[in-house]
Each structure stands twice: as structure tokens, then as C-alpha cells.
Amino acid sequence: MSDDRELQEAVARFVRAFGLHQPDQTPCGQPVPVSEAHALGELARDGALRQSDLAHRLRLEKSTTSRLVTQLINRGWAERTPAPDDGRGVLVQLTPHGMKAAARLAEARAERFSAVLDRVPEGERADVLRALSVLTEAMDET
Amino acid sequence: MSDDRELQEAVARFVRAFGLHQPDQTPCGQPVPVSEAHALGELARDGALRQSDLAHRLRLEKSTTSRLVTQLINRGWAERTPAPDDGRGVLVQLTPHGMKAAARLAEARAERFSAVLDRVPEGERADVLRALSVLTEAMDET
């Protein structure tokens, strides 16, 4: 029946409404490319990461990740250090500057999402969060 | 409180899990660029559209939309005709070929989403759909 169809439309609308098309700024209005924002988020949360690990989390190809990290470095937000246990790998880590950038970003996100949540009827907020998780998990398994 | 934070993480994960990064194929596995897929969907659903109208729906700049339409035309999926009521505008419309492409796409989407919904516990499907709508609406108003 039409649950599929509804979900399709719902997702399509969601994607557009969220403004994920913009390549050079986050949907939250920060002048930071989307990919960099994702990377920044992971690095800020979990500290130093192997580049390959980062690629895996962001679901990006290693080459893309490599360039992404290079960009972060060019902004002075991250640095590469040789992996201690494996001569091939590198560890990526935020600089203090990068930490600040991540914090700014997080704040902007919080503001945006807070505003969005304000528009969601009080009683449904938990449902929305839960639904999103359920959906993501389901997509992950597919 | 941390509802914001949860929502942020949830959305970020959702975006990645859905694979929206891929520029040259839909998250549903079809070898069609994402933008074209969106456009195709609108045109298949509502028939002929003014290019500016399409731009508005896809939340894209008119120039981007213009090129997007050109690509559809190059694939033989759409055609431009002068707008009957306004000498400046053009109407964009799918060709039979485009209709077929849209149908294929819709089917692939349905398959993917059907698979996803299968992983969502029966009782929660309606909630998920509803939550997504609520969230989209909330984002729209922001």
C-alpha cells in the first residue's frame, strides 16, 4: 500500500526543507562546508581518529576523506600525526582552533534545532526523536 | 535541554545513513543524479511546470534549475516549451521517455523504502511517517 509512497515523499520533502543542497554552508547557516562540519563533529566528540576510521564514520571513500582532512588542516582546524602503532596510518586531531570552530558550529546547530523543536508540539518531541532514530537504524540495516 | 543535541545527532546520522553524499546516484541505487531525481519526481507528479516554479519547489536558484532542466533534456527526459501566458517563461514537461525514467525511479524508491519500513516495527510505522512530516513542517517554518 501507500506507506512506502508517503515515506518517500516525506523524506524528499525533509531533505529539501533541511537545505542539504547547499555545498558551502551548513543547513544551520554556518559558512562551513557540510562535509567539514560532519568531520568536525566527529573529531570534536571523539578526539583523535584514524583517517580510515573517520572515512568509515562519514561513509566516504578514503580519497575523499584524505582531501577533506587536508582542507581542515588548511583552515588550521586539524593536524595529522603518524599513527603510533601503524607506520602507514595517520591520526587526525583537532587543533585548539578547530575545537573552537566545532564549538561554534555546535552552538549554531543547537540554536537551529532548538528553534525547530519549538515548532514541534511539546508532546510530540520525544516521538520525533525516536522516529528518526528508528528510521536511521532501519536504513542502516538495509 | 539535550533534546536539541539528540536531534542534531539523530539528523546527522540520518543524513549519512541515507547516503545523500553520493552526487551521481540516488540513495536508492539508481544511476541518476540526486537533483535530477527530485526534479523528475515533481514533474512526474504534477505534469508541466514553469521552470521558476520547479526552482521554488526544489529550493534551488534559477540558474541551477536552468542547467538541471537542460540536463534532463539532454537525456531526452524533458522538453521546454514557451509558456503560453508569459513570453519570458518556459514550461518544462516530461517526455514519454522521462515518464518511464520517473517510473523506474519511483519503483526503486518504493523498493528501498519498503525494505526500510520492513525493519521498522509494525506499530511504529505511522509514528515514523508522522514524525517526519512534523519535523519537516517545523523546519519549513524556521
Next chain:
DNA sequence: GCCGTCTGGTTGCACCATGCAACTATCTAG
């Protein structure tokens, strides 16, 4: 210790996505 293979990264190449600005054609008010 050596060789074949695997794995993490980097770089070259091709393509897609987007916006802004400048320009043309057309429409609309006064």
C-alpha cells in the same frame, strides 16, 4: 630473511551541484 598480498593514504581524472553576477527578453506600472 623474502616474496606475495593486504591495507592506509595520496593524487590524477571525470563528473555532479550550487550560487552569484551580468546580460537579454519580456512584462507591468505610471
Next chain:
DNA sequence: CTAGATAGTTGCATGGTGCAACCAGACGGC
């Protein structure tokens, strides 16, 4: 009829991605 708004097109600059080719270090079997 002219000034200003609107629909589209095209040039230019940025960004995002993957795949393939290539390099270097790691690992296993002999």
C-alpha cells in the same frame, strides 16, 4: 513610452565524490 521587476541563460568560482593508479608499511607463509 519609460523605469523597474521578473524569467531564464551563461560565465565563473567553489565544493563534493568516487574510481583507478600508485606508494609505503604491515603480515603471513616458506
